[in-house]
Amino acid sequence: xxxxxxxxxxxxxLLTSGMALAxxxxxxxxxxxxxxxxxxPAGAPLICKYYYHNGEILRRRDCRTAHxxxxxxxxxxxxxxxxxxxxxxxxN
Numbered sequence: 575x576x577x578x579x580x581x582x583x584x585x586x587x588l589l590t591s592g593m594a595l596a597x598x599x600x601x602x603x604x605x606x607x608x609x610x611x612x613x614x615p616a617g618a619p620l621i622c623k624y625y626y627h628n629g630e631i632l633r634r635r636d637c638r639t640a641h642x643x644x645x646x647x648x649x650x651x652x653x654x655x656x657x658x659x660x661x662x663x664x665x666n
Contacts, residue, residue: 622637638646 618639620637
């Protein structure tokens with residue numbers, strides 16, 4: 575019983591902190607648009623990468639143009655830097 579209540583409190587704490595981070599995110603940035611593979615008007619070659627997710631046996635293929643991969647990489651880098659900055663600011 576104690577373990578179940580401790581697990582419930584821990585889950586609620588994680589959900590609450592996740593909701594606080596989601597609310598503090600700036601709403602001015604537009605969501606990235608997802609275009610189907612057929613919407614490649616310039617005929618740029620697609621670069622496919624394969625990913626395994628936790629618990630999956632089969633890998634998933636993700637095909638994008640070089641420009642899309644670079645945009646995704648820079649977006650992830652900016653998100654990670656913002657996360658680090660927020661974490662440092664919370665410690666003070």
